[in-house]
Amino acid sequence: MSEMEKTRFRSSEEYVASEQLMSAVNIAVALQKPLLIKGEPGTGKTMLAQAVSRALNRPLIIWNIKSTTKAQDGLYVYDVVQRLYDSQFGGADVSDIKKYVKLGKLGEAFSAGQDVILLIDEIDKADIEFPNDLLWELDRMEFYIPETGETVKAARRPVVIITSNAEKELPDAFLRRCVFHYIEFPTPELMEEIVRVHFPDLEQNVLNASIKAFYAIRNLPTIQKKPATSELVDWIRALTIGGISPERIEREIPFAGVLLKKNEDLDTLERSKRNRR
Structure with a gap:
């Protein structure tokens, strides 16, 4: 099987996809652009990422978006409170800041060291500025951690699948960077x-x-x-x-x-x- 065949998504016994949806997935993979999937609830948007993961034999990382989610949450979290606690009461060496930096789901995908699928699920639940706050990271596939002076950069570009229930409009600048597909309700x-x-x-x-x-x-x-x-x-x-x-x-x-x-x-x-x- 050729490398191209290995990276093609097809309908399967577990997930029935239309020709248009299969084409959208394969185009997004080929162009290395995020795939934005819209459709009413129950059309299989989240299950698509699971099907792509199985079809391409790549691990799936899921970032579930909530109304309180910030773009920073997907990059990393610096637990300054825990570090302060350890310095005062823990008796531990707190000079190594890396111990208090935890990567978010985007950070996990970038640092995986292998081909992965990243699902950003229900992006329209977050604040309207949330998609714009991710433009640089999704374009460059990297971000900087000032607390440690390190740059997390994806050695292997993940396949990014983003779902939306169309509850709110997404910014034009964000849409321009995506391959878009609307899943029609099945016939x-x-x-x-x-x-x-x-x-x-x-x-x-x-x-x-x-x-x-x-x-x-x-x-x-x-x-x-x-x-x-x-x-x-x-x-x-x-x-x-x-x-x-x-x-x-x-x-x-x-x-x-x-x-x-x-x-x-x-x-x-x-x-x-x-x-x-």
């Missing part, structure tokens, strides 16, 4: 492939009825929180455990609370069922 045909990954022995008539009912619910005009792939998988598992027939699936939509998580949406479904009778 019924692609969804059937995805479900088959989880339920290879599922009866076809049960699968057909479940997917038909699932998309009918998603297409109800007043649904506030549309069910996603993970809800469908859980729902089918509940249906099989309950031994529900295909006829009942479409007629009754049993265990609807697995699919819908808002009272208003459950009420909408009940009204829809009454209108069909």
Whole structure:
């Protein structure tokens, strides 16, 4: 197998990807640019990084972003409080500042010494300035630690995958540095492939009825929180455990609370069922 073949991402039995998504991943790897993935929750954005890690046989480092996350957190943290404590009460030698510097997830990826996948998950949860604060580090693949006078530089450039739920707009300067792909919600045909990954022995008539009912619910005009792939998988598992027939699936939509998580949406479904009778 050639080096090019080793670095190509393909759809697999564990992760079903569209041709467009596979192309976006491979282009980002070839261009050595971050891959920005957007899409509604449940379209497999986070799982994509896991699939790329398996396909390219590279370790995966995950940086989960929260509303309080700062760009500095991903580089390193200098525990000055612990050093002060040790100097006063610990009786330890505190002259070696390196002992009190801990690398963040970006720092871990840069210093790994091997090819890795870095997932920056849900970047839009952080402050609007967060992406801009990472521009230099993602461009240069290095950062400076003034406390130790050291520069952490990536000997092997990591594959960077960044996910966003499109909850807020990202800065233009950041977007220009990324390869962008929007994961469309799967078509019924692609969804059937995805479900088959989880339920290879599922009866076809049960699968057909479940997917038909699932998309009918998603297409109800007043649904506030549309069910996603993970809800469908859980729902089918509940249906099989309950031994529900295909006829009942479409007629009754049993265990609807697995699919819908808002009272208003459950009420909408009940009204829809009454209108069909």
